[in-house]
Amino acid sequence: MFEAKDSGFVLDRSVPIATASRRRWVIVASLFLFMAINFADKAVLGLVALPLMRDMQLTHAQFGIVGSAFFLLFALSGIGLGLVADRLNVKWLMAGLALVWAVAQLPLAWPTSFAVLLACRILLGAGEGPASPLALHVVYTWFEDHERSLPTTIVQQGATTGIILAGPVLTFIAQRWYWHAAFLSLGVVGVMWTILWLGVGKSGDAHRHRPLGNALRADWAPVRSNVRYRRLLTDRTVIGVLLQGLVGYSVIAIGVTWVPSYFRVALGFSATEAGWLFALQVAAQIPIGLALAMLSHRMLARGVSSRLARGALVSSACVVSGIAYCMLYVEAPPFAKVALMALASALALQAFTFGPLLVAEVTPDARRAAMLAITNSIATLAGLIAPAAMGKVLGVVANNRGYELGFIATGVLLIVVGAAGFLLLDPQRSHKRLEQSSQG
Template sequence: MLSSTKRCAALAADTASAHPTHARETAQGRRWVIVASLFLFMMINFADKAVLGLVAIPLMHDMQLTHGQFGLVGSAFFVLFSISGIAVGLIADRVNMKWLLAALALIWAVAQLPLAWPTSFAVLLLCRVLLGAGEGPASPLALHVVYTWFDDRERNLPTAIVQQGATAGVIIAGPLLTYISQQWHWHATFLTLGAVGIGWTVLWLCLGKTGNRQHNASPAFAVEVAAPRAVSLRCRRMLSDRTVIGVMLQCFVGYAVVAIGFTWVPAYFRLGLGFAATQAGWLFALQVAAQIPLGIALAMVSHRMLKRGVPSKVARGKLISTACVVSGVAYCSLLFGAPPFVQVALMGLASALAIQTFTFGPMLVAEVAPAARRGALLAITNSIVTTAGLIGPVAMGKLLGAAGDARGYEIGFAVTGTLLLIVGAAGFALIDPQRSKRRMESIPA
């Protein structure tokens, strides 16, 4: 006699087979619920990153930190960021993603809570290191879950939505966390983020699930156990692919923009451009807000090009390479001097274009990667490029110490712009997903 659980499962199967249209509609609705949940996941992820820059001035004052020390705190976030991303990425294709993402969100909450009360410089550093370890795998694993619900030609819009969660997180965090800091204390911002992280974890445990558009690899897993050298060879060949290299170069510089932005841009608005704290918070949010319409517009242009039969070498590769070049020009123009609001607008355009590397880059990697290794390759490439976070904030801190606030900021942004021009040109030469896909298919499983 069937147990009650088996009877329910049998009844569900009979219902699905009897009503295939209803089952498909349910799956269609479910996958957009997952996209919405992961949008919130990325929103919290980037609010956690942004909070340090938003409370930079009162935090530095209360803890008596120099520019160099604060730059070290900004870079501490990335000490384990990449290592964690690689380590988790290597097991991403073999574990339950529902529990893995819940564990990451819980780590974020735990890392924020000690900063809700007066603490030491050492504890501040350790909390940022722990937060980085929890956030390292977050973006590629969120996209990996999305890609289990959508085929390659359907991925532009859900990828853009999930990635725009990062933008929304900064937009909301800018004025809201600044207000909380002004009304109560900068410690209250960390308490707020800790509570929000716990809330999302509960929500995800109720709603989270992966789809079936993936090939799980028990045979591949057996090969990996039996032949680790073959696995190492496959990884090296995938990472040495020209498209993957082009994507990583662009995303590396794009992430330097992200890391410098979260650590130093709000302070630049206050100390370099002379805005008050509340104005700086709103301007930072508005600058980041430009990423949403621009990101969705680029994603839709790419999607329409793909539907017309334009190869993704053009519809994705050349499009994002052009965005890098335009972003580089905008950053370099800051050196020539302009009124403060024009500087904010130029930075908004430049950062909005540069961060699109993290929408198009994962789609390009997912397009060329073998399905059974997609999660691992997404996590590993993301972990490599986010090492830029170790360099950017501390380099800007040293530059500020040598050149002074306003001019030091502008020189730092111009250096970033020059790098964007270089990687944009490299993308035109290197990114060719069709060629790379043929090469990947020739790699033994």
């Protein structure tokens, strides 16, 4: 066994490097699928919105409440499990979450009541609240900070892929076997992923061992783990991440609840066309996300500070996204508006790639799982408001202008939080202050 010891950190080389490297990419692939299922579960409601509303005789306001109900326990469960994630076996924890998703979908496979629909969406939200931060926490146990951009992007693109596949596949299933079959399909897929994860799932050791490369750097020192959560949550970088995450999650919540209906009702596309266009506009997140992740990685490799390589980059994405959303109010052909939405949503959702990287950069390893869960859960509070607010707007302005007024409001908020990010996102400064605080 080869060991490199320094200041209490140990690098254990008893496991072959090649084997460990292959294993961690298997974990990344599994978590990619995990996030794909997670977001397909979210998207199904919007994809079957019109037949569901017709069969259950729901108004726009009632459907908006169903969309928001998903987030009722989302944040609480995310924070609760995040606080204890480091003390639990993550393999069984994530398997349990996936089973909850499956259980929440199955009652909707048959005709049901409004109360059961609400209860199932609330249960699904409770099960999915911890999903993204826990998935990233597992990734970060296998990769050091300078390696995390690519695996983070891959796992986050699982969410994009889930929505891309959900669009045409669940629309086809709903039209071929009625909308109840879409929920049944997702329940079965959730069970299948659980079986896969029980076979391959495992947490890594990057959070417990100081890597040899860092051991040779005289300037490397982790923030100590005795920093209080209150101090972390009031840090300028964390505040900037939270602001951008709140508005970014409004984009997600409105997108999975109302965008397919916008394509059909306001832009005049058929159900099949709307499903494919929804998938294609979400697919734009993949090349844009990968391009920005690679740009950020190259900037960091050239010695550019992460304030610019991560903070300024994601803030610029928010501002451009906001401008694109505001342009939806301008008269334009339907396909041009779909393209604008694709650009706007792809850029807005970069907050969920760069935000966790920034939080992990300034947070002690012993606090990382909890902080990722807390910041993600706070951001998802926007989901309680955004779908219901859009439903209220559509109750007053029930045409394409109603949808677009909601998109403009989101765009203005994106511009504001993007501008704030240029001032707030400074991980090096935050790290230094948190280290000083832990020594005080």
